[in-house]
Amino acid sequence: MELVISLLQQMCVYLVLAYMLSKTPIILPLLSISSRLSHRLICYVLFSGFCILGTYFGLHINDAIANTRAIGAVMGGLFGGPVVGFAVGLTGGIHRYSLGGFTDLACAISTTAEGVIGGLLHVYLIKRNKGALLFNPSVVFSVTFVAEVVQMILLLAVAKPFDQAYELVSAIAAPMIIANSFGAALFMSILQDRKTIFEKYSATFSRRALTIADRSVGILSNGFNTENAEKIARIIYEETKVGAVAITDQEKILAFVGIGDDHHRPNTPISSQSTLDSMEKNDIIYLDGTERPYQCSLAKDCKLGSALIIPLRAGKAVIGTIKLYEPKRKLFSTANMSMAEGIAQLLSSQILYGDYQ
Structure with missing residues (x-):
């Protein structure tokens, strides 16, 4: 024993x-x-x-x-x-x-x-x-x-x-x-x-990705503008459950849905240097809120604490960004980070398809 x-x-x-x-x-x-x-x-x-x-x-x-x-x-x-x-x-x-x-x-x-x-x-x-x-x-x-x-x-x-x-x-x-x-x-x-x-x-990851793809089919093929960008941003916001979603072109915010929509307004010029850097370098930028702090350039009391910025491309040209945010004291999930990259590729394909129509 x-x-x-x-x-x-x-x-x-x-x-x-x-x-x-x-x-x-x-x-x-x-x-x-x-x-x-x-x-x-x-x-x-x-x-x-x-x-x-x-x-x-x-x-x-x-x-x-x-x-x-x-x-x-x-x-x-x-x-x-x-x-x-x-x-x-x-x-x-x-x-x-x-x-x-x-x-x-x-x-x-x-x-x-x-x-x-x-x-x-x-x-x-x-x-x-x-x-x-x-x-x-x-x-x-x-x-x-x-x-x-x-x-x-x-x-x-x-x-x-x-x-x-x-x-x-x-x-x-x-x-x-x-x-x-x-x-x-x-x-x-x-x-x-x-x-x-x-x-x-x-x-769960696959189901969300497929739902986003299904709901967004054909929207951006009608044009990369404020109205269509707002529809896409709302779909992504509802399916990923992140704090906020923004879509920009090269100069201005086309759509913003979620926390901070009182000061992140569509049709206002891009004020975030990180967004400009992402487009210039054609690279993903992740501001985790700790090692790489995120600071809202529009309001000091903004509740958003981290951001994931992914360039949108039409072919080889960068034409804007998709940005996912999380509030302070909440970290990005690995699933949402991976999904965001896939969403950006999907939207880029739709934009390119619209250009050729």
Whole structure:
């Protein structure tokens, strides 16, 4: 029982690391299955690290180490396939072999085998178009359970003397199988939650972008003027939920919708140097309100605190800008920043189409 608790404590370290990684861009490649080399390299490096950590955090018992190394090996195979699983398992196995003990060779072989087992399941599910099951915690629990049973069999078959190996397996088999299986399943559960959030986020982003495109079709093809710009600005404002939206030509504000519309008035000359710089350099300018402060040039008490300025083009010529604002103490979302660039490209295409009509 004491060994189970100790191994579960090791598992908690894995889960904390998994949770922390889920908040960083490092984990993004793991949210999808890919055969690209970059994806495989990330899987190899990440899960090899987990393999080695599992050994270092292990408990020394009878000249052997009870550990959670299997989590890294199996997960490496599940995400990267048999080649990556073999490489991760071999790396973790060689590291374990370097530490010595009467089970060193058996552990090296079994860790490699665990990576391959995860990789074989990867191939099996992908070939049957069931790749989504790789993110199923129950599947991960099952394959890790099997991999750990295989490890115990290999320990009995390879480690010498047999009596000592049998005594060791009798002591560590149940704790290691339980800890590694539950640990791998919970690890995957964290990744699965992150994947679900990411997919919902992407779906919302796509839906908004398509709605904006659908509502704005044909408006600017009738002319890049105040009336049409106001329609476009209102559509973008309603769909993105930003603080304010402005559209300018090269000289004046054509439309402004949202916070600050009492002093940002259409048909008034452009007073923002950042807007002029964006058109002159044909480049996106982001004033985040902290490192690059935004200061309204029309009113000192303006409630807007940050701005994203994107040039509008008709072919190669810059003919104006689209500007998104957020109020003070509110940051731009990454989705709205990416969407704004797409909207600018859409509007530029519509303007160019109108010019050729």
